[in-house]
Amino acid sequence: MSGSLAASDLSVRYETPHGSVHALRHVDIEAHPGEVIGIVGESGCGKSTLVTALANLLPANARVDGSIRYNGIDLAKLDARRQRLLRGDEIALVSQDPMTAFNPVLTIGDQLVDFQHHRKDLGRAQKRARIAAMLGRVGIADAELRMDCYPHELSGGMRQRVAIAAALLTDPGLLIADEPTTALDVTMEAQIIHLLRALRSEYNGIIIVVSHNLGVIAELCDRVYVMYAGEVVEGGEVDAIFHDARHPYTQALLACDPARFHERLDRLPTIPGSLPNLTQPPSGCVYAPRCACAFAPCGSVAPPLVKLSASHRARCHAVTP
Amino acid sequence: MLAYAVKRIGLGLLILVLVMVAMYAAVFLVPGDPATVALGPRATPELKRLLIERMGLDQPVWWQIVEFFRNALTGNLGYDVWSNRPVSTLVMEALPNTLILGLTALTVALVIGVPLGCLSVMRRGTLADAVIGVLSVGVIAVPSFVVAIYSLLLFAVTLRWLPAIGAGEAGDIASQAKALIMPAAAIALGWIGYIARMVRASMMGVMGEPHIRTARSFGLPEWKIVSKYALRIAIIPTISLVAVGLGSILSSAVFVEAVFARPGIGKLITDAVNTRNYPVVMGTVLIMTAIYVSITIAADLLIARLDPRVRDVFRG
Numbered sequence: 001m002s003g004s005l006a007a008s009d010l011s012v013r014y015e016t017p018h019g020s021v022h023a024l025r026h027v028d029i030e031a032h033p034g035e036v037i038g039i040v041g042e043s044g045c046g047k048s049t050l051v052t053a054l055a056n057l058l059p060a061n062a063r064v065d066g067s068i069r070y071n072g073i074d075l076a077k078l079d080a081r082r083q084r085l086l087r088g089d090e091i092a093l094v095s096q097d098p099m100t101a102f103n104p105v106l107t108i109g110d111q112l113v114d115f116q117h118h119r120k121d122l123g124r125a126q127k128r129a130r131i132a133a134m135l136g137r138v139g140i141a142d143a144e145l146r147m148d149c150y151p152h153e154l155s156g157g158m159r160q161r162v163a164i165a166a167a168l169l170t171d172p173g174l175l176i177a178d179e180p181t182t183a184l185d186v187t188m189e190a191q192i193i194h195l196l197r198a199l200r201s202e203y204n205g206i207i208i209v210v211s212h213n214l215g216v217i218a219e220l221c222d223r224v225y226v227m228y229a230g231e232v233v234e235g236g237e238v239d240a241i242f243h244d245a246r247h248p249y250t251q252a253l254l255a256c257d258p259a260r261f262h263e264r265l266d267r268l269p270t271i272p273g274s275l276p277n278l279t280q281p282p283s284g285c286v287y288a289p290r291c292a293c294a295f296a297p298c299g300s301v302a303p304p305l306v307k308l309s310a311s312h313r314a315r316c317h318a319v320t321p
Numbered sequence: 322m323l324a325y326a327v328k329r330i331g332l333g334l335l336i337l338v339l340v341m342v343a344m345y346a347a348v349f350l351v352p353g354d355p356a357t358v359a360l361g362p363r364a365t366p367e368l369k370r371l372l373i374e375r376m377g378l379d380q381p382v383w384w385q386i387v388e389f390f391r392n393a394l395t396g397n398l399g400y401d402v403w404s405n406r407p408v409s410t411l412v413m414e415a416l417p418n419t420l421i422l423g424l425t426a427l428t429v430a431l432v433i434g435v436p437l438g439c440l441s442v443m444r445r446g447t448l449a450d451a452v453i454g455v456l457s458v459g460v461i462a463v464p465s466f467v468v469a470i471y472s473l474l475l476f477a478v479t480l481r482w483l484p485a486i487g488a489g490e491a492g493d494i495a496s497q498a499k500a501l502i503m504p505a506a507a508i509a510l511g512w513i514g515y516i517a518r519m520v521r522a523s524m525m526g527v528m529g530e531p532h533i534r535t536a537r538s539f540g541l542p543e544w545k546i547v548s549k550y551a552l553r554i555a556i557i558p559t560i561s562l563v564a565v566g567l568g569s570i571l572s573s574a575v576f577v578e579a580v581f582a583r584p585g586i587g588k589l590i591t592d593a594v595n596t597r598n599y600p601v602v603m604g605t606v607l608i609m610t611a612i613y614v615s616i617t618i619a620a621d622l623l624i625a626r627l628d629p630r631v632r633d634v635f636r637g
Contacts, residue, residue: 088539115539
């Protein structure tokens, strides 16, 4: 079963002894079955908080406002048990670091059998057969043999494949890959991207890919949300974002991507300044202190979300349709 | 793994030798000649010389140690000064009682302590966690002989529910079990606290690891995450603690057996020390050290068995 996902006016703050950290503010995103959604932004922009909120795995000190509706159901209104049962059944997460994502003292097969606990109709042998088939599908040779390995006996790339296989085993309607290639070397990264591309053609749920790597997003996604300091500053089709970026932050981000340089540069371009302090988010535009185009209202008035086309939006005073 | 086991066993044998050398040194440093103490001030010189010769006390110390180990290898641990019975027989009579006491106490402590530690983690920050924490520290702080004396007063003297002394009628399991309750509880109580604290502390660390988040992201129930995914890792430091602790469990058995007048190694040692019955002290210490060393080795091998990463380090 797969349905649409919509987060509206979603805000998350973490209560800490030093005040609350507004990690996510007024985020609106939506995704439909068959779509691959990219979420991009620099470290600390709230990408991981967003997907953690979608997967319902926020820590106890997180306070959530707004709603996340999956298949018409408001996730926040479900009790803890129903939320738990949704995880690993409808919603699956491929976590960030394949090195530490698996339990070091249990075999891969043991863990993947446990992860299928929603399938009460299957016996252990059937679950193991599904694992072997899925491991083969994500490109692991000798799947039967690998199942009895402990995580530290597999390479990083292989573990990431296992993590993807684990998520796919649950037939999720929503598959979230949080930085699926960040911990891997370039060769492995290319292989994993290749694998995810191959999967998207035979999978009809929603895939959300989180990355700070623009190349990964461009390769894989249909639509992209660009995040900055806890806000979605621009969203749209991959083509629109990569070729017609309107928000100054998106433009600066693209200008800094070494893969997009056409001539040799003496210095790598950077965005001057640093992220605002999220314990006291600015009242105006979050990007204004670093923005080359900032003018009078940017410092004090929060910019509106400007509709540029059917799917393209940017949150900026300087943008006009 | 085999090389590792051999290395550990070799080290264990070395520890045994060192302990016995230290014991001999202690005997010779304690004022008073064993034969005089044993026979009393009014013994005739002939009798004294006879005893000195029989105990080998006229030989140089290093020779006595060599002799002791040579005899020990053939199963001869010397003879009781008073009854002239072989020490090995005395130890073998007393050992089962102490082992049953120690193992019962340890099992009780593990069976109660580990789930309490897990419960603390599952209910972290709540009243239940705080209560378990306070109780744990409380029972750790109370020495086992104090528990022994007060439980003796309450359950044996006032309420008359349980026998005050002894190990129960021979052949009567029910009476033996009844006699075991108080001594085992006296030893176990503090260990329940230790184990609960230890499991909680190492479990809290493990629960923050990314693989626990993975297990949660697949919607596994919390009890399963705690009891299977976290405990298998968190139990490893507890195994080391328990192995080291068995030494102190056996030594607290010395007090507890004395309080409950329960036959066992503890009582054997206490009586032997009081009467300067050196062959019995030596033989018993040797056996206790051997048990302790074997438990430590067994714990290390068990850890290697539980954690595949440790296993692989020693495979290569």
